[in-house]
Amino acid sequence: MIDESDNPGWSAAREGIRAAFEESIAVKQAVLDGGALDALIGMAERIVEALTAGGKVMLCGNGGSAADAQHLAAELLVRLRPEVSRDGMAAIALAMDSSTMTACSNDFTYEALYERMVATLGRPGDVLLGISTSGRSVNVNRALRMAREHGIHTFAFLGGDGGESLALADIAFVVPSAVTSRVQEAHITAGHALVGLVEDRLLAGGHIG
Structure with missing residues (x-):
């Protein structure tokens, strides 16, 4: 135990940490008060439809949002809750490996990465979840456009005013904050809630065991 004296x-460090937690709580409360939860329910319904029809969920983002995409894909593929043992759910994070990412960046552009993967791996009826704290990530937006052209459902986890991504998403969950870290904290909470809802509905319907 560190002696405060x-x-x-x-004291200043403690106040800084307290402020971060209080800001995170306030943003999440704003999400609850703003009615954004219906977006998650709508996403869950479409994801259940896609998975039961043999489709998959694709996820993409940049930086921390790429990590969130991988995090949620892992919880779909493996499991969310340790007390719930069930079959995997088809999901893939599009920031898959350094070879693919660097090859596309070198041979084409980084902005084309997710678009190319959606065009190659996606099938009509699949789901694409683009994650962007600003809604202005060029590679995510190009992927959302490509998904629409291929009959793939487009969802987005966004922040602030939603940026360009808002108009490209069939359903968007928008966190009312422009602070990247606070948006990301709400995104992963929303992601856990979404995966949990999908898991519960598939289990209740007997689609996974």
Whole structure:
């Protein structure tokens, strides 16, 4: 245990940490008050339809949002809750490996990465979830456009005003904040809720065991 009296910066550090938690709580409360939860229910319904028809969920983002895409894909493929043992659900994070990413960036552009993968791997009836805290990620938006051209459902986790992604998503979950870290914290909470809802509905329908 650190003795607070021996560390003059302790109180300031504590207040900084407290402020971060309070800001995160306030943003999540704003999500609850703003009626954004219906978007997650709508996404869950479409994902259940896609998975029961033999389709898959594709996810993409950049930086922390790429990590969130991988995080949620893993929870679909493996499981969300350790007490729930069930079959995997078909999902793929499009930031798959360094060879694919660097080849596309070198031979084409980084902006074309997700678009190319959607065009190659996607099938009508699949789902694409694009994650962008600003809604202005060029590669995510190009992927959303490509998905629409291929009959793939387009969903987005966004922040702020939703940016360009808002108009490209069939359903969007928008966090009312322009602070990247606060948006990401709400995104992963929303993602966990979404995966949990999909898992519950597939289990209840006997589609996974």
